[in-house]
Amino acid sequence: MGVTLKDIAREAGVSVTTVSLVLRKDPHPMISVKTRQKVVDVALKLKYRHNAYARALRTGKSQLIGLLMFDLDSKIAISKQETIDSAIRSRGYHTLLQTAAGHADNMRDIILELASSAVDGVVIIQPAPFVSAEMLLPLVERDIPIVTLEPIEGLDIDCITVNRKHGVYLGVSHLMGLGHRKIGLLHADASDPHSAPRIEGYRTALDESGIPVDESLLIETGLGCKGGYEAAKRLLDQSGSCTAIFCNDDEVAIGAMRAILDAGLRVPDDIAIVGFDDIEMGVYATVSLTTLAQPVNDLAERAVEILFKRLDAPEENLPIQMIGLEPRLVVRESCGALLKANKRL
Amino acid sequence: MGVTLKDIAREAGVSVTTVSLVLRKDPHPMISVKTRQKVVDVALKLKYRHNAYARALRTGKSQLIGLLMFDLDSKIAISKQETIDSAIRSRGYHTLLQTAAGHADNMRDIILELASSAVDGVVIIQPAPFVSAEMLLPLVERDIPIVTLEPIEGLDIDCITVNRKHGVYLGVSHLMGLGHRKIGLLHADASDPHSAPRIEGYRTALDESGIPVDESLLIETGLGCKGGYEAAKRLLDQSGSCTAIFCNDDEVAIGAMRAILDAGLRVPDDIAIVGFDDIEMGVYATVSLTTLAQPVNDLAERAVEILFKRLDAPEENLPIQMIGLEPRLVVRESCGALLKANKRL
DNA sequence: ACTGTTTACTAAAACGTTACACTATTATCG
DNA sequence: CGATAATAGTGTAACGTTTTAGTAAACAGT
Numbered sequence: 001m002g003v004t005l006k007d008i009a010r011e012a013g014v015s016v017t018t019v020s021l022v023l024r025k026d027p028h029p030m031i032s033v034k035t036r037q038k039v040v041d042v043a044l045k046l047k048y049r050h051n052a053y054a055r056a057l058r059t060g061k062s063q064l065i066g067l068l069m070f071d072l073d074s075k076i077a078i079s080k081q082e083t084i085d086s087a088i089r090s091r092g093y094h095t096l097l098q099t100a101a102g103h104a105d106n107m108r109d110i111i112l113e114l115a116s117s118a119v120d121g122v123v124i125i126q127p128a129p130f131v132s133a134e135m136l137l138p139l140v141e142r143d144i145p146i147v148t149l150e151p152i153e154g155l156d157i158d159c160i161t162v163n164r165k166h167g168v169y170l171g172v173s174h175l176m177g178l179g180h181r182k183i184g185l186l187h188a189d190a191s192d193p194h195s196a197p198r199i200e201g202y203r204t205a206l207d208e209s210g211i212p213v214d215e216s217l218l219i220e221t222g223l224g225c226k227g228g229y230e231a232a233k234r235l236l237d238q239s240g241s242c243t244a245i246f247c248n249d250d251e252v253a254i255g256a257m258r259a260i261l262d263a264g265l266r267v268p269d270d271i272a273i274v275g276f277d278d279i280e281m282g283v284y285a286t287v288s289l290t291t292l293a294q295p296v297n298d299l300a301e302r303a304v305e306i307l308f309k310r311l312d313a314p315e316e317n318l319p320i321q322m323i324g325l326e327p328r329l330v331v332r333e334s335c336g337a338l339l340k341a342n343k344r345l
Numbered sequence: 346m347g348v349t350l351k352d353i354a355r356e357a358g359v360s361v362t363t364v365s366l367v368l369r370k371d372p373h374p375m376i377s378v379k380t381r382q383k384v385v386d387v388a389l390k391l392k393y394r395h396n397a398y399a400r401a402l403r404t405g406k407s408q409l410i411g412l413l414m415f416d417l418d419s420k421i422a423i424s425k426q427e428t429i430d431s432a433i434r435s436r437g438y439h440t441l442l443q444t445a446a447g448h449a450d451n452m453r454d455i456i457l458e459l460a461s462s463a464v465d466g467v468v469i470i471q472p473a474p475f476v477s478a479e480m481l482l483p484l485v486e487r488d489i490p491i492v493t494l495e496p497i498e499g500l501d502i503d504c505i506t507v508n509r510k511h512g513v514y515l516g517v518s519h520l521m522g523l524g525h526r527k528i529g530l531l532h533a534d535a536s537d538p539h540s541a542p543r544i545e546g547y548r549t550a551l552d553e554s555g556i557p558v559d560e561s562l563l564i565e566t567g568l569g570c571k572g573g574y575e576a577a578k579r580l581l582d583q584s585g586s587c588t589a590i591f592c593n594d595d596e597v598a599i600g601a602m603r604a605i606l607d608a609g610l611r612v613p614d615d616i617a618i619v620g621f622d623d624i625e626m627g628v629y630a631t632v633s634l635t636t637l638a639q640p641v642n643d644l645a646e647r648a649v650e651i652l653f654k655r656l657d658a659p660e661e662n663l664p665i666q667m668i669g670l671e672p673r674l675v676v677r678e679s680c681g682a683l684l685k686a687n688k689r690l
Numbered sequence: 691a692c693t694g695t696t697t698a699c700t701a702a703a704a705c706g707t708t709a710c711a712c713t714a715t716t717a718t719c720g
Numbered sequence: 721c722g723a724t725a726a727t728a729g730t731g732t733a734a735c736g737t738t739t740t741a742g743t744a745a746a747c748a749g750t
Binding site: 002047049050051052053054056057062071072078081082085086089094095096097098099101102106112113115116117118138141142224225226228229251254255257258261280281283284285286 | 347392394395396397398399401402407416417423426427430431434439440441442443444446447451454457458460461462463483486487569570571573574596599600602603606625626628629630631
Binding site for chain 3: 362374376
């Protein structure tokens with residue numbers, strides 16, 4: 001149905017090979033300018049489009065990188081996706097974004113589908129807790145390079161992530177610097193691998209100042225605004241005595257703020273809030289959000305860089321990379337630091 | 346490198362055809378249970394995965410639907426994407442999500458790429474103002490069915506959209522029912538095809554009540570929280586006299602709320618707010634958002650339904666469909682209706 | 691015992707490319 | 721002038737699958 005190289009060859013009076021050579025802009029082979037021009041003209045006239053399948057079948061390469069996401073609920077994950085996407089595009093490759101729409105079953109399906117020789121490489125943006133080493137086997141067996149943005153237990157693959165432990169440490173230390181001693185922590189449940197480092201960072205910060213950890217201030221939260229709202233409510237109900245809350249991420253923080261306001265308290269006057277991620281919405285929250293910014297650009301660029309190093313050198317046994325980037329504290333209204341500074345004036 | 350049908354055929358002592366027949370689970374051909382079992386066993390043993398490219402090349406079908414988005418900034422667009430994705434999955438097809446990451450140039454690239462026989466059909470979630478009829482030509486020429494969620498000028502293709510005019514009419518009428526007479530409208534700029542229907546709906550509602558339209562209350566807004574924040578600021582600066590604002594969408598509304606609070610005013614006491622879309626964040630805004638909910642599920646299901654009707658009957662000349670679904674008013678705090686009801690008690 | 695039918699399977703040709711190994715033709719040089 | 725080299729191309733075999741048209745064997749019917 002479509003126009004093929006054969007059609008162009010016939011029309012231009014040359015061989016299929018020549019047409020292929022010309023249209024691929026292969027600089028090496030010797031084709032006269034005249035022939036080149038004729039082929040290009042005919043191709044344009046017939047509105048030729050290459051058949052991606054035939055090309056991929058023949059070359060074994062698709063110029064396609066699979067971008068695997070669990071869902072599109074989190075703004076920070078989306079901004080990672082966008083940045084990675086553009087890094088891949090800038091290298092002349094295309095992106096095949098796959099989302100599991102919040103279903104772990106889909107994740108397995110998608111990985112199998114990607115393994116059907118569909119992509120040259122894979123970046124997994126939200127691996128855990130949805131992706132296990134075993135699920136990635138089909139890709140590993142076919143030597144399809146994988147980079148994840150979070151470590152996967154039991155599998156040695158390139159991983160470039162954010163040092164969440166240190167981030168939480170920075171945030172909690174900041175709150176302590178403002179005088180807070182009773183600091184709540186809304187953390188994801190244990191199945192989320194981000195949870196443990198966060199709790200560690202929290203403990204480290206408190207330990208360092210010799211403050212004992214009050215376990216009742218550690219509250220498990222669901223994800224999203226809704227999760228934060230409910231978790232903060234539980235925290236406020238059970239112990240009215242905390243003066244600050246460190247939230248799992250900005251979306252949880254926005255939900256938590258709403259719960260605090262609903263309880264008749266003010267942010268940051270009565271309770272200070274710190275989030276994690278630095279999403280745009282945080283800036284426009286009723287009380288703008290102090291947070292730890294993830295180095296999204298860096299993260300994306302380096303992830304793609306590592307992936308392409310492997311693509312370019314398929315045979316070489318490059319060492320597995322495990323890199324942790326540092327988040328950066330962004331001070332806005334919700335932590336009360338600005339309020340305090342103003343008062344001092 | 347991968348295991349092919351040939352490998353299985355050799356190992357199982359049958360022909361390639363037989364293997365293909367068995368593994369595709371073609372019910373028609375007569376293959377004995379014994380042979381069938383042997384082939385399946387060998388395939389499993391060798392960890393066979395079909396080669397998607399070879400299959401697509403041979404059959405001319407990829408079982409892939411392209412899902413085209415301009416960006417992932419808007420929550421409502423994402424929820425449409427997720428719903429459409431799962432509708433496509435439930436039909437045994439796969440989704441190829443492509444985002445232009447906010448660059449119109451990418452959009453053209455992506456469409457060309459999709460036209461390289463890469464997909465069997467396309468759903469465009471945010472066509473306007475980024476996609477023109479001319480850009481879609483490569484798809485149209487190859488008879489790849491397209492469904493958009495918004496009309497595209499100059500091109501007759503299936504379109505299933507939301508009746509924004511009526512939505513705005515409902516929202517503005519609701520505000521008028523609450524006694525508001527000076528109602529601001531934050532609308533996208535004219536390049537956005539949603540803009541005109543919104544303004545129309547606004548005018549219709551006012552006309553119906555015999556209220557003259559004060560043009561100074563119609564303010565052009567950028568997208569996202571930031572856009573809403575800035576536009577609301579402009580509105581408040583130039584005329585302090587409006588008592589309600591209808592916002593282009595929920596994200597704009599959240600930004601606008603922040604601007605109102607920054608100006609020392611309260612929502613909804615001093616200024617009532619109504620948004621459009623019904624995103625989750627609106628529920629957890631400091632003042633929960635009254636809005637017009639888009640019928641996302643319906644939208645997605647019907648879009649996919651139309652697409653598959655065309656896929657299943659490629660030759661039949663099905664009539665072009667243009668469907669507008671009705672949004673639904675969701676009353677929360679920001680419009681002041683609840684406040685008023687409480688006072689009355 | 692012959693035709694005809696059913697059952698179980700297979701050979702070979704596509705699909706549109708690319709890659710490899712060639713062949714003409716023309717130019718260069720001692 | 722003949723030999724060599726450079727230039728400009730071409731023919732054909734893959735890539736892994738599906739599809740079409742077939743064959744070989746077993747079986748039934750008269």
